[in-house]
Amino acid sequence: MCGRFALHPTLTEAVREFRVPRREAEAILVDNDDIRPTMPVGTVISEAGDRHVVPMRWGFLPDWYERVDGGPLLINARSETIAEKPAFRAACRARRCLIPMSGFYEWQVLGPRAKRVHWLEPAEASGGAFAGIWQQWTGPDGTTLQSCAIVTCAASDDLKHIHARLPLVIEPESYAKWLGEEGHGAARLMHPPNQGWWRVEPDRGPPRKDQLF
Template identity: 50%
Template sequence: MCGRFALTLPPEAMVQIFGAAPANDLPEVPNWNICPTNAVHAVLSQEGSRRLVSLRWGFVPLWYTSPSDGPLLINARAETIATKPAFRQAARDRRCLIPASGFYEWTKDEDGRRLPWYIHPQEGEFVAFAGIWQDWSSPEGAAMSTCAIVTTAANEALGHIHHRMPVTVAAPDWALWLGEAGHGAAVLMRPGPEDLLAAHRVDPKVNSNRAEGPELIEPFDG
């Protein structure tokens, strides 16, 4: 799964890298501790143009009467995304890319303490997570745009930390995932290459969703 991540790329860099027009309400970066329900950067493709927008991380199905009307859906499993009622239409028609500099996962020691790891690209400054998005509105008219990160079974390189990992989309496949290059995006929902990501232990202070600062991603030996 993916329950926390970091992004340090400035908006200007994301605009250039993805060839996307920026919205006016983008979240602040850098952010070393992006949590569920936070606003995240996402790249959408609509009517032949890419946009860099802000989405709430936590997909809200259309039948929810409020964002808390059911489970908080921050991840969508690749194995069931095409059939699960909450996600299947978005998986067909509303896919997005969610840039991340890295993400966090946790293991436990023999005493049950949570040990955080930071997982990041071995080369380059970021990866693009596969995502799905949806506009939602309440019966009273409150509206928001929401998203979930697509996950799959972890590859061997990361399986000792967690059994799930985000689906990452390589640059040559961005157009296919966004629906610009026709059909067949389902083939992209697989674990990334074994040498794509590296991991190191980080300070347990990141266990708090209030923790901030670049030290959260620094290697930790304690």
């Protein structure tokens, strides 16, 4: 799964990789070592063939939620069932997004009260983004909020000892397919990357607050 991640963007590379306006990337894709659920995250969406960077709440809000806390916090959507779940199926078909990242943190369960944190980042500098889905939620008072979830898949064999699931990664050559710019076929992208795609650094977790200054 994915519950904490980081983004350390290089502006020029982000603009080139995602083909988004520089002013949007500069304003929204900001450096952060510890991105958590309910925080705003930068997402890349495609509208009429034009890509934009849009801030969204990490925590998908189904249409029937009357409040932002009106049900379970939906930060992940399983690739195996995303097309069937009432909360996600419409977004899966029509509102897919890319979530730029530099890597994520995962906690390996070692026992009833023991966990070991790992940092996972792309092993090569070829780029990649989390696969996401999004939608605009409207509250009873007319308040609107755009929200998203990260799609997950089964872990590759080399990482199953850390966690059974991984965030789904979309590589640059498949961005257009995931965003719907090349028609149908996004379902074929819902599989873990090849073994070795993620580089693992054990015992590296998010910075503690007392380490920030």
